[in-house]
Amino acid sequence: MTTSIILSIAVIIIIMLAMAGLSELTYQFFGKGKKLKLGIRSDGNFEKSLTIEGGDKLLNTLQNKGYHIPSGCGGNATCGQCKIKLYTNMGPYSPTETPLFDRKSRADASKFLEEGIGNGYTRLSCQVRVDKNIDIFLPKSTLQVKKYSARLIKKTQLTSDKSEISLKPLKKFNFKPGQYIQIGLPDDYVEQHYKKYGEQISCFCKERGKDYIPFTPGIDLYRAYSIATIRRDVIKLITRVAPINPRVQIENGGVPCLGPNCTQEYLQEKSIWNLWAGEKVKFTGPYGNFCLKEEKHKAVFVAGGAGLAPILALLDQWFAEGRKEKVYFFLGERRFQDIPMLYISKWLHWQKIHHNFKFIPVMSGAFRGDNPSQLDDIDKECFLDLSEEHQKDIIKCGLIDKSGEKWLGHVGFIGPLLTNYLKHDDPKTTFYLCGPAPMTVTVIDSAANTIGLKKENVLFDDFTGTLTPSLDLIYQKLMMTKMFKQLGLHHADKDIEKITKILVIKLILRDKIDESYIFLDKIKEILAQQSDKEDLLNKLFKEYE
Numbered sequence: 001m002t003t004s005i006i007l008s009i010a011v012i013i014i015i016m017l018a019m020a021g022l023s024e025l026t027y028q029f030f031g032k033g034k035k036l037k038l039g040i041r042s043d044g045n046f047e048k049s050l051t052i053e054g055g056d057k058l059l060n061t062l063q064n065k066g067y068h069i070p071s072g073c074g075g076n077a078t079c080g081q082c083k084i085k086l087y088t089n090m091g092p093y094s095p096t097e098t099p100l101f102d103r104k105s106r107a108d109a110s111k112f113l114e115e116g117i118g119n120g121y122t123r124l125s126c127q128v129r130v131d132k133n134i135d136i137f138l139p140k141s142t143l144q145v146k147k148y149s150a151r152l153i154k155k156t157q158l159t160s161d162k163s164e165i166s167l168k169p170l171k172k173f174n175f176k177p178g179q180y181i182q183i184g185l186p187d188d189y190v191e192q193h194y195k196k197y198g199e200q201i202s203c204f205c206k207e208r209g210k211d212y213i214p215f216t217p218g219i220d221l222y223r224a225y226s227i228a229t230i231r232r233d234v235i236k237l238i239t240r241v242a243p244i245n246p247r248v249q250i251e252n253g254g255v256p257c258l259g260p261n262c263t264q265e266y267l268q269e270k271s272i273w274n275l276w277a278g279e280k281v282k283f284t285g286p287y288g289n290f291c292l293k294e295e296k297h298k299a300v301f302v303a304g305g306a307g308l309a310p311i312l313a314l315l316d317q318w319f320a321e322g323r324k325e326k327v328y329f330f331l332g333e334r335r336f337q338d339i340p341m342l343y344i345s346k347w348l349h350w351q352k353i354h355h356n357f358k359f360i361p362v363m364s365g366a367f368r369g370d371n372p373s374q375l376d377d378i379d380k381e382c383f384l385d386l387s388e389e390h391q392k393d394i395i396k397c398g399l400i401d402k403s404g405e406k407w408l409g410h411v412g413f414i415g416p417l418l419t420n421y422l423k424h425d426d427p428k429t430t431f432y433l434c435g436p437a438p439m440t441v442t443v444i445d446s447a448a449n450t451i452g453l454k455k456e457n458v459l460f461d462d463f464t465g466t467l468t469p470s471l472d473l474i475y476q477k478l479m480m481t482k483m484f485k486q487l488g489l490h491h492a493d494k495d496i497e498k499i500t501k502i503l504v505i506k507l508i509l510r511d512k513i514d515e516s517y518i519f520l521d522k523i524k525e526i527l528a529q530q531s532d533k534e535d536l537l538n539k540l541f542k543e544y545e
């Protein structure tokens with residue numbers, strides 16, 4: 001009996017010592033539990049020093065102190081929204097972080113880390129573990145982000161896959177048109193959905209080489225939504241839930257639409273859509289600086305899918321302020337039925353009363369071989385559901401024929417149509433883009449090539465983290481195009497066409513940002529050679545085609 005008591009006490013002591021050793025190890029390696037200093041600087045000589053507990057990720061540390069950093073992917077290094085400038089060397093980029101930075105940021109980081117040159121560097125705050133005192137910069141706009149609650153007051157189905165959600169904030173909420181909020185998700189709902197679709201989604205991620213993000217209990221999930229209105233009392237958002245193959249409903253085995261955040265994106269959309277009117281939601285905001293430039297300028301708005309939301313707010317602001325410069329609004333959708341009928345009447349009305357406004361819907365077709373010019377039964381039903389006056393307006397604008405059978409508007413992609421409306425004449429013309437990456441990237445590429453759109457006049461919200469480096473790559477390619485012309489290569493035009501196809505379609509649109517940079521480096525090397533340029537280029541193209 002005495003021996004067993006002694007043995008039990010010994011075991012307990014060993015366990016306690018082991019735990020102490022473990023916590024000491026954690027303490028040593030990650031500064032867990034250690035009291036550290038976090039210095040925050042901001043615009044206007046703002047400085048603050050906080051005492052924090054070390055060991056956690058910078059994103060979470062800031063959140064715990066009431067500083068809300070945009071974090072659409074919940075800390076999984078896929079959205080790129082949580083970038084923060086650090087004045088302290090917190091180590092190099094993790095491999096998952098690197099693709100979310102363009103070459104310039106990477107070069108600045110190396111200079112700072114290796115040579116101590118420069119005033120800090122930028123990292124994803126979700127990838128920085130705080131294991132020592134740290135100084136950071138937060139823009140004033142981030143300091144103004146707060147936590148809010150709202151009640152869901154209305155849900156309106158806009159199209160088969162898009163809905164409008166109206167939220168009434170429970171306290172005053174200020175924002176600028178074009179900004180976004182992050183809605184927190186009901187945990188139990190997220191867990192249920194992981195149980196239901198987890199395996200299916202995991203297989204799909206594997207097939208497509210995407211990361212599957214498993215469910216982590218206790219971690220708050222937030223989803224970013226752009227505000228679709230200029231009204232302050234009611235926040236309107238557009239949510240989209242679509243199976244990856246729209247012909248197969250999720251319930252019948254279709255795989256949910258996956259963005260860069262994979263599972264989370266789908267779950268978040270779905271869980272918000274399933275909220276009941278009257279239910280309370282938590283959100284943080286406002287975030288982002290996708291806002292109208294104050295100076296006078298011609299504007300081109302390009303929207304697709306749920307990307308319509310901030311564009312709606314910016315257009316509202318444009319006319320609320322009585323701006324008189326020319327404004328084009330390109331809306332890219334698959335078919336007529338995907339245009340929200342709730343808004344089309346407003347745009348047609350604007351076209352009548354504002355001579356500076358031009359609405360240009362462009363239908364791409366849902367699938368290969370799909371013909372959006374021929375209205376199908378759902379398209380026709382959507383058209384007939386409109387009031388007689390609006391039907392007449394649509395016919396009068398030349399979008400649908402008199403019989404209501406055919407779509408007469410543009411079909412295809414927005415990029416090639418730009419020159420029908422815009423000339424190479426106004427260096428201030430600004431593009432505001434929000435929508436699927438293939439649309440955004442190809443429109444920027446076309447506009448840069450055909451009408452000389454300047455890089456500083458391209459504005460978008462980068463919810464995927466890859467649009468910023470993509471923009472850099474597109475403009476590097478443009479510089480290279482000029483070199484081809486200067487060198488007078490025989491097949492310059494064909495070569496440039498091939499480079500565009502490989503770079504934009506094969507690399508950028510498949511999120512191969514690093515490979516894209518390498519591809520352009522190889523072309524630069526070839527152009528610097530004295531001879532055999534054409535042969536070497538052809539070999540390179542074959543390698544990538």
Ligand code: FES
Nearest residue numbers: 075077080082126
């Ligand atoms: S939260 Fe850090 S990349 Fe998304």
